[in-house]
Amino acid sequence: MELKTVLITGGSSGIGKAIGSYLTAIGHTVYGTTRSLSNYPHFSEFQLLExxxxEPNSIQMAVSKLVKKEGRLDVLINxxxxxxxxxxxxxxxxxVLSAFDTNFNGPLNVIKVVLPQMRAQNSGLxxxxxxxxxxxGLPYRGIYSATKxxxxxxxxSLRLETRDFGIKVTAIAPGDFATNIASGRYHAPVKTDSPYEVAYQKTLTTIDNQVDGGGDPxxxxxxxxKIMQIKNPKAHYKVGPFLQKFSVLLKRMLxxxxYESLLLNYSK
Structure with missing residues (x-):
């Protein structure tokens, strides 16, 4: 097995931390990122970069620091x-704009910084x-669904644009896993005078229960x-509870x- 240098954004907690810890234990060189290093003075699972x-300048500084130390960057996990x-x-x-800035613009910002390095290597994932x-389009989660x-x-699109440079691109779509994502989530307040009050409150309770009862990240x-060892990864992978993965197939079939009726029943 060829050992890789890996960069994981949002690596200080949740799924990112689980990925970093697992890859480090195997022997890969892992760097995670966090917006504030001062919040993790005792973090020791793998190396953290601020x-x-x-912020493109912040990304450039972190990636330059990693490449200067390691000489290459093999895998980026957004x-x-x-x-x-x-x-x-x-x-x-x-x-809404803030969510898109992190969930969509953020990965694109990082991709723009790492692509020149991966092109120079003629390799990367x-x-x-x-x-x-x-x-x-999940009810009351429409913005999150849209960003993802x-x-x-x-x-x-990126897969097609980078295939001539030896760079592989793929997406992993997780279902519900037991992480702390709910603690940092923005949720519009439940208003007592809102026509959405009852349905929205039920949805919030369901979401929290699903995350708390989620699988191991x-x-x-x-x-x-597994993907890191595949010569030509697929465009999309799904991971999580069977019914959540199966729901994607059902959408194509029904x-x-x-399908909307199924979503409404599931949300209730």
Whole structure:
């Protein structure tokens, strides 16, 4: 097995940390990123770099530091992201833009910085962490679904643009895993005078229960490692509970009205 130098955005917690710890244990050289190193004075699982995916200068400094030390960058895992929930009508525009800035613009910013290095190497692998939610318009999670769906489509375009440079690009869409994503999620407040109050509150409770009861994020890490060993990865991979993965197939097979009914029943 060839050992790689790996950069994971959002590597200080959740799925990113699970991926980093797993790859480090195997022997890969792993760097994770966080917006504030001072928040992790005792982090020892792997090396952390300070980086804000919304700031190109911050990305350039972190990547340059890594390449100067290691001489190369073999794998980029775009994992940094934020959650957002709320009725579309009641979600503030600035929160919508903020979610896209991290979940879509952020990965694109990092990709733009690492591509010259990977082209110079004539090799590299970019893995974008999307979401099964990006395959469907979930009620009260429409903005999150849109950001992840956009990143999945970007992945398809990037694969075609970089194939002549020895660079492989793929997307992993996780379902629900037990992480701390809910703690950093923006959710529009539940308003007592809102026509969405009852349905939205039920959805928030369901989301929190699904995350708390989610699987071990090491499952995502194992898939990442598997992809790293594949000569020609597929465009898309899905990982998570069977029913969530199967829901993507059902969307392609069922009439829209049937699928919407399933989503509504699942949300309730």
């Amino acid at each position: 980086m804000d995916v919304r 994992n940094a992201g934020v959650g957002i929930t709320g009725p579309l009508e009641e979600t503030p525009n600035h929160e 970019i893995i974008n962490i999307t979401s099964i939610a990006g395959y469907m 769906g956009a990143l999945a489509i970007l992945t398809e 090491t499952e995502v890490a194992k898939l990442v490692h 009439p829209d009205s049937w």
